[in-house]
Amino acid sequence: MLAAHALGALDSEEARRVEEHLEACAECRAELEVWRDTTSALAYTVAPAEPSPQLRSRILESVRASSAQPKIAGETKKAASSSSNVIAFQRSNLSRAQRFGAIAATLAVITLAAALFIALLRLREVRRELARNQAAVESLAKQVAQEREARELLTSPQSQNAQLNGTNMAPEARGQLVFDQRTGHAMLFAYNLPPVPAGKAYQLWFISGGKVMPGKVFMPDRDGRAMINEQVPVNNLDSKPVFAVTLEPSGGVQVATGEKYLLSPSS
Amino acid sequence: MAGGDEAALSALYDRYRLILFGLLLRILHSRAEAEDCLQEVFIQVWRQASSFDEARGRPFTWLVTMARSRAIDRLRALSSRDRTVQESAREAVEEVSDAVTDAIRSEQGATVRAALDALPQEQRRVLELAYFEGLTQSEIAERLNQPLGTIKTRTRSALMKLRELLSGASANLY
Known part of the structure; x- marks a missing residue:
């Protein structure tokens, strides 16, 4: 069996059984080696032939290329173990043309994948830019609308203007409240409001005939400024309403609890 | 060779290329196939050099066994794929090898x-x-x-x- 195996003449099932046995039997491995010396001698009966001169450098190049990849430690260890001279033959059934085709196809796929990846990255970037631009446009549009409202309100013959002054809590603070007497549409412009403590916000109040009505809750910007649109309850206001701004819990309240920061003078 | 150095591989190639290539040609009947196969053999030599134990086997036997087995694998793949290519290649190679032969036997x-x-x-x-x-x-x-x-x-x-x-x-x- 070993002799025939060395010749490569065993049927696949027999060969498999012999290989299995060789794994476990050093004596048979040594014996197989002697038989292989005999069968290998058959190579001498063939006329030697010279491969093309380029083959030598082709081999060295591919060896260099393969060395560039790190060897897997486990593989090396396994290769170095007991049956070292039992050579495992890898089947490589690809012709040169097939291999070239395979490499070309692989390269094409890699190139496509890279291009797609770059395109996706670019698309994401463009989308973000678009979103940023859209946000900027919306913010500008909002600003423009607000300014138009402010202009209309300020130039309307129906508009009434109330000045708000800082209280002792904020002596520097000032405010203007403009409102349309017919529609109740109002805008509050406030300046120099002190920064708001956490959990707090400013709230606008309308005071008329002894009644105190809650208005909007708002936050000033970093410079203590605020501009808010408001709807004044014109029907509930007498001819001399008073406006106030207090510091309240950030959700706002129905009945003022906090200190007044801005107050329009009552006549 | 155990260290996998190129000089050793080159030396091995220079020493055994004629007999190995002759063997591969004899089996494959095509210079292109034989050259591809010889390249595979030496790449395998390079990969498995560390597993070759000189004390237990002859390099010649190792190389020839490896080359023959790879060539047979290739031959089976070829013959199952394209018999006509193989047959036409056979003639061409026999002319070449006839021209080279006896002088270097x-x-x-x-x-x-x-x-x-x-x-x-x-x-x-x-x-x-x-x-x-x-x-x-x-x-x-x-x-x-x-x-x-x-x-x-x-x-x-x-x-x-x-x-x-x-x-x-x-x-x-x-």
Whole structure:
């Protein structure tokens, strides 16, 4: 069996059984080696032939290329173990043309994948830019609308203007409240409001005939400024309403609890 | 070679390329296929160099066994894929190898051929069909229209006799 195996003449099932046995039997491995010396001698009966001169450098190049990849430690260890001279033959059934085709196809796929990846990255970037631009446009549009409202309100013959002054809590603070007497549409412009403590916000109040009505809750910007649109309850206001701004819990309240920061003078 | 250095690989190539390429041509009948195969063999040598144990085997045997086995694998793949290409290539190669041959036939070749010539013709045939054409004993039995048992006996006798005949000359052979 070993002799025939060395010749490569065993049927696949027999060969498999012999290989299995060789794994476990050093004596048979040594014996197989002697038989292989005999069968290998058959190579001498063939006329030697010279491969093309380029083959030598082709081999060295591919060896260099393969060395560039790190060897897997486990593989090396396994290769170095007991049956070292039992050579495992890898089947490589690809012709040169097939291999070239395979490499070309692989390269094409890699190139496509890279291009797609770059395109996706670019698309994401463009989308973000678009979103940023859209946000900027919306913010500008909002600003423009607000300014138009402010202009209309300020130039309307129906508009009434109330000045708000800082209280002792904020002596520097000032405010203007403009409102349309017919529609109740109002805008509050406030300046120099002190920064708001956490959990707090400013709230606008309308005071008329002894009644105190809650208005909007708002936050000033970093410079203590605020501009808010408001709807004044014109029907509930007498001819001399008073406006106030207090510091309240950030959700706002129905009945003022906090200190007044801005107050329009009552006549 | 264990360290995997290129100089050692080059030396191995320079020393064995003629006989290995001759063997691969004999099996594959195509220079292109034989060159591809030889390249694979040396890449495998490079990868497995660390697993080769000089104390336990001859480099010549290792290389020839590896080359022959790879060539047979390739031959099977080829013949299942495209017989006509293989057949047309066969003619071309025979012309080339005829032109190269006898001048470089070695002393060792003469020794082994003499041993082979000492075998009965039917035993020699079995060795050649198995070794160069990659036929298994069953396939040889079928090809020669002989019982499998007969072929097994012939194989064994042939190899025993060859081993005996070569044992005296083995020092020069490898």
